[in-house]
Amino acid sequence: WYVSRALVVAVSTTVLIALLSELMRLGATLLRSQDQQRTLNAELDHRVKNVLATVCAIIAQTPNSxxxxxxxxxxxxxxxxxxxxxxxxxxxxxxxxxxxxxxxxxxxxxxxxxxxxxxxxxxxxxxxxxxxxxxxxxxxxxxxxxxxxxxxxxxxxxxxxxxxxxxxxxxxxxxxxxxxxxxxxxxxxxxxxxxxxxxxxxxxxxxxxxxxxxxxxxxxxxxxxxxxxxxxxxxxxxxxx
CATH class of the missing domain: 3.30.565.10 (Histidine kinase-like ATPase, C-terminal domain)
Structure with a gap:
């Protein structure tokens, strides 16, 4: 009984450690993904602003020609x-x-x-x-x-x-x-x-x-x-x- 219980505990601990490791890995991946998403959003925001500024300049200057x-x-x-x-x-x-x-x-x-x-x-x-x-x-x-x-x-x-x-x-x-x-x-x-x-x-x-x-x-x-x-x-x- 003691051997079986010890075996169960050992297996459970191994599974728990594996699950915790996987959760930590997923958490780290999620954080990286969030950082990448913030970076992408900032880059997209920058590009959109540049495009809008260019279009506004074209609209403002085109009548002169x-x-x-x-x-x-x-x-x-x-x-x-x-x-x-x-x-x-x-x-x-x-x-x-x-x-x-x-x-x-x-x-x-x-x-x-x-x-x-x-x-x-x-x-x-x-x-x-x-x-x-x-x-x-x-x-x-x-x-x-x-x-x-x-x-x-x-x-x-x-x-x-x-x-x-x-x-x-x-x-x-x-x-x-x-x-x-x-x-x-x-x-x-x-x-x-x-x-x-x-x-x-x-x-x-x-x-x-x-x-x-x-x-x-x-x-x-x-x-x-x-x-x-x-x-x-x-x-x-x-x-x-």
Whole structure:
């Protein structure tokens, strides 16, 4: 009887210890899950606020570039759709970065891309850089469709990106050059589109923008620090500057 009782106690103790261990493990997992959920909620809150701030800025500034209500609505719709395209790409990658080539293809899709020469190394942009560059490319493409290379037969776009080496730090250069379009006329005032092209990259990413209204066609070179590029330069070719 004593042996049986001792055996029962031993078994019961072993089971109890196992149950307590499992409960402790589940508790620790739950705490980690709660911490992760709080982190995810905070990140989601941050992203939503950023999106709303961007949309509010677009809504506030778009009227400066349009003279009629219909133009304003169309311009606003196109800009928000551009923002949505980039967010779709980010969502598909779990916000882990987006290929620059994918952003370019999405933004140029509405236009005659068979008249565009596009190329560059594999580049994955961080979320903030993807949004900013997507918006700038949208404004460049919209301008080309209205006044530039996409507005007449025979117009062409050269869009290339490459790595630049400046001392110990690299930069990513994106070069937009239009050819064969109507004669370029420098605008008398700076509308929302031109302001976005000139100011967004320096403000958001600490990069530089060189926008030139050349007689042969609009030219724009964007440069951003490689801090905004995921991973390393790897075996990419670096061009001395």
């Amino acid at each position: 349009h003279s009629t209500l219909a133009e304003y609505v169309a311009g606003l719709d196109q800009r928000i759709r551009s923002l949505a395209r980039t967010h779709e790409l980010l969502s598909g990658s779990q916000w882990d970065g987006v290929s620059l080539a994918d952003i370019v293809c999405r933004e140029l899709a509405p236009y005659a891309t068979d008249h565009a020469e596009i190329g560059g190394p594999d580049v994955t942009l961080r979320a903030e850089a993807a949004q900013a560059i997507g918006m700038v490319l949208h404004e460049l493409a919209t301008n080309a469709a209205k006044y530039g290379a996409f507005s007449k037969p025979g117009g062409r776009l050269l869009l290339q990106w490459r790595w630049l080496l400046n001392g110990s730090r690299g930069r990513l250069a994106i070069e937009w050059q239009e050819l064969g379009g109507p004669p370029v006329v420098k605008p008398n005032r700076c509308g929302y589109g031109a302001s976005t092209i000139r100011e967004l990259i320096p403000f958001e990413l600490g990069g530089t923008v060189d926008l030139a209204f050349a007689s042969s066609g609009l030219q724009c070179q964007l440069e951003i620090p490689t801090d905004w590029v995921r991973g390393t330069l790897g075996h990419a070719t670096l061009h001395e500057t």
